[in-house]
Amino acid sequence: MLLTTLGCSGSLPGPDGPASGYLVEADGCRLAIELGSGVLAALQARHDPFSMDALLFSHLHPDHCSDFTTLAVIRRYHTDPPHDTTEHRLPVHGPSESADRFARAYAETAEELLATDLSDVFEFHTLVDRAPFRVGPFEITPVRVDHPTEAYGFRIATGSATLAFTGDTGPCDALRTLADGADVLLSEATWTHADDRPTGQHLSGVQAGELAAAAGVGRLLLTHVAPWTDKAAVLTEARGRFPGPVELVVPGGTYAVDEPVVRVIGGHGN
Template identity: 35%
Template sequence: MLLTILGGCGAWPGAGQSCGGYLVEHDGFRLLLDPGYATVPRLLERITADQVDAVFVTHGHPDHCADLNPLLRARTFRDDPSSPLPVYSLPGALDAVLALDRPRALAGAYVLREFAAGDPLDLGPFQARTRLLPHSVPNAGVRLAAGGRVLAYTGDSGPSPEVVALARDADLLLAEATYADRVPEDSRHHLSSARQAGRQAREAGARRLLLTHLQPGTDPVAAHTAAESEYDGPIGVATPGLVLDLWVDRDLR
């Protein structure tokens, strides 16, 4: 299982950056997780738009799904349109982004496959387990298993035993860490800090931790240090272009 980071900013893309977006590959199948702002240009540096086999979106905030629109345009506005792209999301999560174009402009570009959090899914070679995690809108964390390896991804989530269950014994926990240490009072139930991500990785027994969704201006060194205070396994911070082979044990720093 191969993971490529397309971006790691939360809320909006910082200068020269992109929001969260992740390409997960196994046995030639390419799954795109959360195509947030500015991720499609990064994606197209690596593969063509028609080489994406499926898209999974955790929730409907635009920093997690806005670039679904240019991806579908790149597959459709051409002489040889691509086959419809399977797009998985919670019910209604993609209504806004799919309404950006004129009616029917992208009607044949995708097949929307809505699911309920908790549903198991088969995404090509990936066996996916979904779990409702606490956020300001419904958010489905996902656990992907293939080839004897497991990747757990939170989307956006406040600290919860459900995150620990999602990441239990995972080879990699890709965890939202908007803040390094202190989460503002009004966000404590639906966003997390790097320190909390580290604590939950430890409680889950995850083998590696990759922090993502850092809000622009959050010091990545401070985030790493905060997570390290709770978790003694390898820790990294998601940066565009980082490629991880989950079969290879490596330092994420």
């Protein structure tokens, strides 16, 4: 299983890369997770945007989904697509209001909205807490987490590897179930630790490290660090609470999930 970071800036695109977006690949199957601001450009630089087998959204804040409308433009209006996009609709798995929210973001007028649901080129599926589903070789289990909107983390498993992704969340009991024994935990760490941080929103480096230790994961990858947050400080916090390997993901980095040590195959960053 390979994890590729298309974007990892928390809350908005940063000066060195897009907001949230990832690819997970195994056995020729390509799963996209999130499509935040700037991610579609990064995807096109690496892959054919028609090559995704499914798309997952943890929640519907713009830094995780705003490029979806431009993906709709590609799938509806590309002059030379590799296949008929109405016969091969892209499966989209997201929170309960996904289809309606994306249609509203895409439609230019109220009149157009009446005739727009985007189901001509997308096949929408609603996530259900703890209800697993399959995409190719992946068994995907969404787990409801603690965020101001309906939000999920994903546990993604094949026969040889397990990746846990927190999405955006504050500390909650569900995260332990999500991450339990995973080979790699891809955890948000939006800010440094402080007792007066708002609850039910995000994790600090301390909290990401504590989660990794409590869940007994193999490795911890930190993501979603806000542009105004000191990345080195977040990394130091996490390493102080988790004795295993800890890294900050970088835009364009590809990580082998099923290897005993993190191997960054490509990418750039600090």
